[in-house]
Amino acid sequence: MLQLTASYIDSLAPNAAAIKNGQGLVKKKSLVQLNCSETGELLFGECSGSGKSNYVCSVDFIIQDKPVYRCTCPSRQFPCKHVLGLMYAYSDGMKFTVAAIPEDISVKREKAEKREETKAEQESGTAELKPKKVNKSALKKKITAQLEGLDVLEKLILSLIRSGLGTIDNKMLKNIHEHVKQMGNYYLSGAQTELRRFALLLADDRDREESYTYAAEQLTELHAFIKKGRAYLINKQEDPELTLDHESTMEEWLGHAWQLTELKAFGKVREGVELLQLAFFSYDDAARQEFVDHGYWLELLNGEIHRTVQYRPHKAAKHLREDDSFFEIAQISMLYKYPGEMNARVRYEQMTPRPVTAGDVAEIGDKAHRSYAEVIKKVKNQLKNPLSDKTPVLLLHAAKLGRTASGQFAITDESGYQLVLEDISALPEGTVGLLPYLDAAQVDNSSILVMFEHRMDQGRLVAQPLTIVKDAAITRLLY
Known part of the structure; x- marks a missing residue:
């Protein structure tokens, strides 16, 4: 029998508004049909909405720690309020009628099982890992554009250094923001973020002397990126395989989003890892124009401090679930580690929680x-x-x-x-x-x-x- 508590359902919701709306559907008796599978791991039903037809929603717990949410409503939130309402109805003890699993869900289950089998084979090493194919012609054009962008950025930085920070006025700030937009056109997302951060520092109301100090540091960082980025891109152009640098953070500075298959191909993966979260915080990064969820984790075996990072763009934040503090031990079968130095970013797809023991705390010391x-x-x-x-x-x-x-x-x-x-x-x-x-x-x-x-x-x-x-x-x- 499936066990669902209100607190557990709350933890699945993308935000507080979704919780309120999901519970509201139960109170308003908007759920007009409630069904469950014979084994109990699938809940499905219908919910009346603003349209002529009812929304068909379901939540599948065939994999206990990875529920799958489905709904015919147009919401971009997962789970949406209709799926949350379905689960709240179940936790409240409302009557669910046993019914045959809908055919479309059966088909989707089969496809999901095949994906899980393939993933399991890849993780066990029994299947050949197939990284994403690289369009070398397109990548060469991108590198050329990035080199052009570095030239444009360098002219701006040198101009600012020659003129001095004290001469920057509103007209120059407008020019800097124009360059911020251009960096996106040149595929230089890292430079785009840091140049925007520089502009925000100068526009800040904080102590002027302090602003200049950190703005100068920002210019130093951008100048270093120009020099190192240019040298790296020129060398990459001469490499017939256009190999990614999996040791430094240069690829991320240049806007590359690492795929898990790429990290595994470079050996940036650990098996059978246990992590304990020691700190967590979220903040609004105005330079990135994203909300950032940051967690610091201790790897119990070797004592390394890793970090998990989730970015939620301002425009899509309400559709994305915010990370939260985690107070148990995360048992992870496959931990992917990004390039970097201390506190390298890590990521995992699945984890199993277990309580923290006195032995775990002793290991921390x-x-x-x-x-x-x-x-x-x-x-x-x-x-x-x-x-x-x-x-x-x-x-x-x-x-x-x-x-x-x-x-x-x-x-x-x-x-x-x-x-x-x-x-x-x-x-x-x-x-x-x-x-x-x-x-x-x-x-x-x-x-x-x-x-x-x-x-x-x-x-x-x-x-x-x-x-x-x-x-x-x-x-x-x-x-």
């Missing part, structure tokens, strides 16, 4: 870095590359939490090395203000997940605490 001097050296080495992630996240062992002579919070390692804790601009919320509410016993001799940021205007490296792990307790300051 074993994976924490104990020497801050080594950690700082590692972070600085990453920050030397202008195209690297500027906010690396690491798990540190904190022998003690205290305050500096100036009153700032700081954690100390076993050798006495202090690391100042401050809220950073890269995160949507501060957490340092929560530290006074914690007892020293909760922090001393603990493991703390921190995000680093280099304060360009002050020449300092600071860290913001995200999560504190002590004994059997995991205290999230940001989730």
Whole structure:
């Protein structure tokens, strides 16, 4: 018998409005037909709507952790309010009549089973992996266009550097925004985002001196991308196979969206991985014009900190389900890892949750870095590359939490090395203000997940605490 709870159905909904509308259909008795399969894993029925004909909806739990939603309504949300209403009706105990599975669903089930079989064969290695075929002629034209775009961008950047940031007025800002549009035409999505971020920094109402400092850093990043991107594209033109670079983030800077088949072909995959999410946050990235859902996960076996990222474009955000905090262990049969340095992005298609045990929490402490001097050296080495992630996240062992002579919070390692804790601009919320509410016993001799940021205007490296792990307790300051 299928078990559905209201909280579980809520977790499947794309947003709060969909939950309200789905429950509203049940209250209004808009579901005019309720059926289930003999085995109970398929719910299907009809719901009256604004049209002449009823909407036919169904939810198939033949694969328990991957329900399939279907509806004849024009909504772009999955699941739509009609499917949610169907599930809420079931969880509320409404009567469902056993009926034969509709023929169209049977056909779709067969096709889905074949896809799952093929996927299973690929994951087990028994089937030949077939990456997407590359149209080399089209790719060469794209590379030529990208090189032209880099030339256009370079002229703009050099002009801004010669003139100085203080001379940028509304007319120049308009010119920069015109170049932002052009970067899209030249297939340079990474440059497009960062150039828009540069324009937003100058238009910001923050302290002018601070804006100039970070705008200068943005120009440095764009200039580095022009040099490295041009060299990379020229070399790629000379490669008869036009091979993708699977070690650096250059392909993503140039707008390439990695396919899972490509990552697997390059060996960027791990099997039988267990991940524990230690931090999660969402924010609106105005430069990307997208909402971003960010999760940081600890791989229990080796202690690496990975990140999951979901982008939800502003125009389509209401149709996409927002990610959320996850408090269990994710058991993943196949983990795909994107090119990158520290905190490389990962992705998976399926996972099985299991409760966190005391043994899992004990392992977290074993994976924490104990020497801050080594950690700082590692972070600085990453920050030397202008195209690297500027906010690396690491798990540190904190022998003690205290305050500096100036009153700032700081954690100390076993050798006495202090690391100042401050809220950073890269995160949507501060957490340092929560530290006074914690007892020293909760922090001393603990493991703390921190995000680093280099304060360009002050020449300092600071860290913001995200999560504190002590004994059997995991205290999230940001989730």
